[in-house]
Amino acid sequence: MFFHRFLERIRNVYSDYPRQFWVLVFGTFIDTLGRTMLNPFLMLYVTKRFDVGMTEVGMLFGLMSITGTIGRMLGGALTDRLGRKWMVIFGLVVSGLSSLAMGVVGTFDLFFIVVLFVGLVASIGGPAQGAMIADILPEEKRTSGFGIFRVVANLSWVLGPVIGGLLAMRSYMPLFIADAVASTLTAGIVFLAIKETRPTSRAAKSEQTMGQTFVGYLNVLQDTTFILFIGACILMTTGYLQIYTTLGVYLRDTHGIAEQAYGWLMSMNAATVVLLQIPISRQIEKRRPMLMMALGTLLYAVGLGTYGLVSSYAPFVIAMLIITIGEMVVMPTAQAMVAKIAPEDMRGRYMAIWGFGWSIPSAVGPLLAGLIMDNADPRLVWYGAGLLCLTGAAAFVLLRRRTERAVDKMARTAEVAAPA
Template structure:
């Protein structure tokens, strides 16, 4: 505690860093486009302003007697109204925060925001518990990092089977049922993990929790893909991450305080939030499984076996599988933040739970503040180069932990890692959504989940072996090397994608 308090002297200075990041990320503030709409039939004049965050005016045209259709009128291009009204516009004024929030809300369907809110509730409980998993297991059962690595490996193996099952069920049964079952079972297993007193039973509970929690993940990804058009998906996934990380910003700091008193309260809190999220999801979210997936008249409905056979088509998609393999190298580095970092900082540098909670809260706070702006900025860039940029930031940030010992530099390293995370994750999800045909979205999302599960199994185990048998700093040196290898892989993929697009654009003959 004393060490953390002493190191926290550097915290106020470091908190200025997000402001400098914001100045780099946000484009120059542009004035809004003012417009005026004249209704000759009634003599009514409507004045408003459209801003960068909302290209389309969503106006309640039903209130106008002549029903002038403004719903999809792009003001910036001054298209003519279809029923005789006149539109004129010019540059004027700056956008207010209130208008920007309203405009952002109107850009997405109501169901999207309901899903975001439900995910926020569930993530609060997970954020209380998961960052302290390694600390709990090592202290509760008096084991080393190798045994902790075994737990994460078993958890990831169950994630793999859960994802494969969930992907097939998502395309076969629909999204909503799979998500509800995952939430309820995860809540029950959270309580049981807090009650068991033997490591073997904890392993079993962890595998059950991993199986059902991951079964719901392809359904979540497919649900968002169903709700959003292609051009909105990267931004939509980014907004989902903002909500999740808002919960994570709250969770670790509170979780650190609760863990200092009783870890059981963390398991109970996770179970309660899972149950509450399940109730909200059941009452408010509709099924989004596309109608085209259902069998047509006279066709035999496909069974669950046929749904599993569809994985062969996913694996045969060479471009997608290459992208996934390179992504695994990047994730192998990133996963150390959730499995190895807390124990390393505690054992090597004396950073207690509260200190690690501050570090993780910085990660979540940056995502909340900057994720949407960064996603909008990088979504215009080639996707593979964006992934390469994120991997470079991973390499720098994680390698830094092997060279520094001051608390404020731990925070600086986390800030660099978080920039990479904000660049990589939403763009990767949007790339997968673009690869996936409508009738195989759940299965593509499930297979892409393997790029997290295999590193999630191997990463903590390998890092645990290194920490228990060699200088622990070698974990971070090797992470830097792997991050640079992943960067090179994404650059090569970019060249191949550009080459394929040029060949496709050439005239035949």
């Protein structure tokens, strides 16, 4: 009986979304599976293959984050000008070739150059994918739709590192090959099974020049409501990312928790998202988005602050569960919110600028946490992370009316622009 109800629930979820959406979900799973087979072992490969220290590796991946930001900016503009489909395909194919290049270069200097190139091209397709999801799904389905993509990504993180670890026991080269094959297969799926989703009303307009397309970023930066939303996201994400960058070292060095136990925490995080993201997304998709952002960020603050207050493994598990629930509320809501605020002919560029809500915390957060852990009480990292998230939650509440007016204005503009 339970199994029958479970199958019926899966059929109901499947029938709620168009075929193109599920094709993109399947392709994303394959691509992310290949990436998660490689990425967890990339630092291990670099230090072993080229005999370099963590300082060089940290600098390398920091610069990779910078080139990734440039890639998203380029990809966002080209997505709005050339369309979604071909930008996704281009990003996948070049990313696959770059993975192979990383596996065959013989010196650290060459690897350094290839990795910077990978950071640039691997991010080009990101805004296109986000815009494609927003194009395919009606507004009321976007929050749960982005939630489904999070389930797929987390399922890949459950499976990919296990497969990658088995392959890496013999050689690292199969990891690079697997990532390249996965990217190429996904590009083929997109090419064969997905139609261009850029709105026809946009395509029917006279095309901007390439220069005008990039100048369009100034219009995004002048959208004060959107920039304030990004600012609140930066506060929130700077705290949240500490569970990926700082928590493992903190648990090991401050509380004597082994790396394996930290790995179990992260696996629990991913498994919980796989099991609960879809029902949670369905519960929150009709509620006020900014209040949901505030709720999720408040849960971040509670969970992160808990790490500074407790010293045994069971409370660490509870703290991670609290953060994971917040994550399942925040992540799909934020992506759907960007799609709501953005004009349909500028979705790619809005998605690219939204990437700053991740790239800035990724660059600043680990540095600040490292300075605190090396020079002060390590618990201050978690108090600070909690305070940042509390501030972010307050900002989302204060922005609620402003964003609702912006969304209403965008909806009225779309109605006027729609063909009779």
